[in-house]
Every structure is written in C-alpha cells, then in structure tokens.
Amino acid sequence: MSGANWYYKTPLFKQNLRSKSSAEVPQIFIKYENLQPGGSFKSRGVGNLISVKSRNGLNKSHVLSSSGGNAGLAAAVASKQMNLPCTVVVPTSTKQRMVRKISDNGAKVVIRGSHWKEADDYLKENYMKKFQEDGTSNPIYVHPFEDPKIWEGHSTMIYEIMNILQEQNIPVDNVRGIVCSVGGGGLFNGIIRGLEDCGLAHKIPVIAVETHGCDVLNASLEAGRPVTLDKITSLATSLGSSYIPQSVFDNAARYGAKSIVLNDKSVIETCLKYADDFGQIVEPACGASIHVGYHPELLENCLGTFSKEDVIVIIACGGSAATFDDLTDASKRFSAA
Structure with a gap:
C-alpha cells in the first residue's frame, strides 16, 4: 500500500490488446x-476525502x-482501515452482492429509495442532519464524485x-493521450488535476469514454x-450519472478533451474478450x-495517426459490481435481440 494506507500504487x-499479427501502434x-483495496480507483479519492476531513475530529x-x-464500497473499506464508523445508504436497485461486500467491510448498510438521489436525500435528512444537530458525531459526507478532495486523491495515479x-x-512527449471512462467526472477531474500539477494538461489530451444512454459529457x-x-x-x-459538475465541463472544454461514445453490446463483448485474454472480470464501465x-482506429479518429514510439495510457478504473455470469447473460440478451 501507499504511505497513506487507503490505496495501492498500482502497476x-x-x-x-490486438491480434499477434497486428502492429503495436500505438503502444x-x-x-x-x-x-485497489475497494476494487476501483475510488479508493484513492474517497480515502483522501475521509482522511482529510477526519483529522480534526478523529474520535467522533x-x-x-x-x-x-x-464509491460506497470504497468508503466502507477506507473507513475500516482508519477505524472509523461508516454508514452507507443504498437504493433498492443495489445488487445484493454489493450490499454484502459493503457490510462485510464493517459498514452499516441502510436500504432506502428507488435510486441514488432518494438514498442520498434520506442520508442527509436522517444522518447528516441528526449528527449536526446533536453533536454526537462529526459527519463526513462522501459524495461519489463531486468534491475537490476526491479529485485530489485521484490525481495521485498521474504521478505514478x-x-x-x-x-x-x-x-x-511520447504520451499521446490518457483514456478514461466518465460517469460523474470524478476520475476525469482527478486526471486533469494530476496533469495540471505536472504541467502537462495542455500537452496530453484526455480521451473520455462513455456509453449510449449515459453519455452526459x-x-x-x-x-x-x-x-x-x-x-x-x-x-x-457505474457510468450512470445524469449530470456532470460545471468543473468537469469547464476542464473538458479548456483542455480539449476528446469524446468517444460506445454501444453496450460492443462493451460487453470487450469485457468477455478481456476476461478470456487476461483472466480478469471488469465492469462494463x-x-x-x-x-x-x-480498437485503435477510435483513437486515430480523435488524435490522428501514430508512430511506433507513441504511447496511450488506459485507466482500468475497476469496479466490483459485475460477475462473469452478468456479462454472459447480457451478451445472450444482445444476441437474442
């Protein structure tokens, strides 16, 4: 783990990713x-937010x-590592294995609301408000993506x-771009923050990838x-945010981010191919x-032609929600359709 102890320095x-006969252009x-400990990049940002906001009231x-x-799983894992109590309110649509994973990491899980906004409203009204009024605890609110401390934590991957x-x-100078998936934009903003700190935000474009049906950026x-x-x-x-913060839009416009939108069927096929090639299950996000x-031709559409020295970095953002059965079931549904 890192010295901070809530995330790993990942390889x-x-x-x-192509056939043996294809030229490796770009690299x-x-x-x-x-x-990461929580199974996704969110361990970085969520852990950083909790660490910073708990310093002045650690015992409470x-x-x-x-x-x-x-994000809920990352909060539970980081809280356990820092010996802090954690409550996670999840909507009824949350998969049971995610509820179990969050609970297994010591968090209290409360199921309320049909979607995230309703769960969030319940959390604020019944926990944030209560703690603030009676002073029994210092509430540390963890938004899934909209907090500068979240972005600060995510930025550490750029230094690595x-x-x-x-x-x-x-x-x-050989790095032609960094590819990341975009939901609410927390990862995107973290990458931009890291590139800014390294003086590279205007030199290395970010290629933001979304799927049809949640392509808000x-x-x-x-x-x-x-x-x-x-x-x-x-x-x-995991990309299912209906909005992006103004800061995400501003960063995308300011630094000339490239946008790619894919269909679900192609992404599911890639998840299965990746599992076959590398033995790892990844979420569609x-x-x-x-x-x-x-499919480097998608990169060529954004960035132009490549030489053999050119490098593209892809952030495998992770995620703990999908199983192999989920992927194969989705693939069968697409085939039937």
Whole structure:
C-alpha cells in the first residue's frame, strides 16, 4: 500500500490488446486501478476525502455515503482501515452482492429509495442532519464524485504513471493521450488535476469514454453547456450519472478533451474478450475504456495517426459490481435481440 494506507500504487503494464499479427501502434499501457483495496480507483479519492476531513475530529468522525456502487464500497473499506464508523445508504436497485461486500467491510448498510438521489436525500435528512444537530458525531459526507478532495486523491495515479514511464526511459512527449471512462467526472477531474500539477494538461489530451444512454459529457460538449439526462439506459451502471459538475465541463472544454461514445453490446463483448485474454472480470464501465485499446482506429479518429514510439495510457478504473455470469447473460440478451 501507499504511505497513506487507503490505496495501492498500482502497476502500469504495456499490453497487446490486438491480434499477434497486428502492429503495436500505438503502444498501449494499462493502469490497473481494479487492484485497489475497494476494487476501483475510488479508493484513492474517497480515502483522501475521509482522511482529510477526519483529522480534526478523529474520535467522533462518522463516514456517510449514499452510493450502492463502488464509491460506497470504497468508503466502507477506507473507513475500516482508519477505524472509523461508516454508514452507507443504498437504493433498492443495489445488487445484493454489493450490499454484502459493503457490510462485510464493517459498514452499516441502510436500504432506502428507488435510486441514488432518494438514498442520498434520506442520508442527509436522517444522518447528516441528526449528527449536526446533536453533536454526537462529526459527519463526513462522501459524495461519489463531486468534491475537490476526491479529485485530489485521484490525481495521485498521474504521478505514478509519469514516474513509471520515466523509470522505463519513455519520454513524456511520447504520451499521446490518457483514456478514461466518465460517469460523474470524478476520475476525469482527478486526471486533469494530476496533469495540471505536472504541467502537462495542455500537452496530453484526455480521451473520455462513455456509453449510449449515459453519455452526459458528450451531450454537454455538443450543447456547449452542462446538460442533464432525463434517464439512464446504459448497462454500464457505474457510468450512470445524469449530470456532470460545471468543473468537469469547464476542464473538458479548456483542455480539449476528446469524446468517444460506445454501444453496450460492443462493451460487453470487450469485457468477455478481456476476461478470456487476461483472466480478469471488469465492469462494463471499465470495459468501455479497454475497448478503445482493442480498437485503435477510435483513437486515430480523435488524435490522428501514430508512430511506433507513441504511447496511450488506459485507466482500468475497476469496479466490483459485475460477475462473469452478468456479462454472459447480457451478451445472450444482445444476441437474442
């Protein structure tokens, strides 16, 4: 683990995601955030937020999360590591194995509401408000993606990437882009923060990948302003935010982020292929970014042609919600359709 102890310094490996006969242009490097203690990149940002906000009231701090997904699990895992009580309110749509994982890490799980917003409202009204009024605990609210301390934590992966490339004598100028999946934009903002700190935000573009049915960043960029989706229809539920913060839109516009939108069927096929190639199960949200590595023509559409020295870094953001059966069932449904 890192010195901070709530996240790992994850490996960055060069991978050939195409057939043996294809030329490795560009070189694809994968940052394995699926190896984090909470199973996803969210361990970095959520752990950082909890650590910072608990310093002034460690003995009374109580972590509160309203996510039934990877953010809720990351909050539970980080809280356990810091010996802090944690309550996670999840909507009724949360899968039972995620409820079990959160509970197994010592958090109290409360099931309320049909979707995240209702669970979040219940959390704020029944826990945040109570703790603030009676003073029994210092409530630490963990938003899944909209907090500068979250972005600060995520930015650490950029420092690791640059250090590893330097150790391998790969010039920073060879990095043509960083690929990441985008839901609410917490990971995206964290990457931008790290690139800014390294003086690279205007030099290395971020390629933001979404799926049809939750492509709020793409819709916002096309509209020239942040928009809100009426509903989420994609299977990539970890990308299922109906809005992005203004800061995400501003960063995407300021630094010329590239946008790629994929269909669910292609992403599911990539998840199964990746499982066959590397023996790892990834959520569709993570598979969306990996899909781009299997299909470099998508990168060429964004960035132009490549040379054999060029490098693309893909963030395997991870996630604990999907199983192999989930992926195969989804694939069967698409085949039947």
